[in-house]
Amino acid sequence: MLLIHCPYCEQDLPELEFAYAGEAHIARPADPSKLTDEEWRDFLFIRTNPRGVHFERWRHINGCARFFNAARETVSDRFLLTYKAGEPRPDVAKLTGVAQ
């Protein structure tokens, strides 16, 4: 079973305790009514869907119940790093050792 490190519990815990919650670092527009339909569509639906390192939100729903962020390699399904919600996006090159 995949083990995920929860930054709040500070333990590696089974995947079954966690729920995926979409891409991370998508800020809600400060003034939504000023957006065009296209910009609103992009905010709601358009995601990066990368082949490689993906920054995503997870929730430790059957545990401490906190949302946190993770950097996951989508090809190998390896978790490179998890970090608390609100912390800045880490540098991909540092995580993988490869400049992107």
Added chain:
Amino acid sequence: MNAMSPLAAGVTITELAPTVRIALRLADISTAPGLALPVKVGERSAEGGRTVLCLGPDEWLIEAPEAGRDALFAALGAISVPHSAVEVSDREITLELEGPAVLTLLASGCPRDLARMPTGSGARTVFDSAQVVVTREAEDRFHLTIWRSFAPHVRAILDLATRELAAGL
């Protein structure tokens, strides 16, 4: 596990008497000095029959005997900052699992590695998709606190696994 006779390998399951349970959400533990809230997720404090388990960074499960209800409510009433203290006594039932094979029994439904859980601590986790709170009372004794409506499901799996253990499977 060593070679054990089926009876020695057994686990007894007991449903415990009702207790007072409070789900407490609070931002800063220094604002509730009367409750001895543990800081780290999974830690549990015990004081005068009352136990407080830290479920999350700002969430605690307090269990107290019926006789301690008034003292507990007084301590909660003394918190002067915004918080949430919800009585959930009737929401859950607690099963006590005890015996040398208790870890094997719990592994029938719980994905967490409970062998690594120190005695006196606890955690919220899943048992065959039902959310449960597991606490380790002693080396071979666990408490499983289950939402009432999921209890028949969890109990059925535990009973089946107990029979399998007794049969040496």
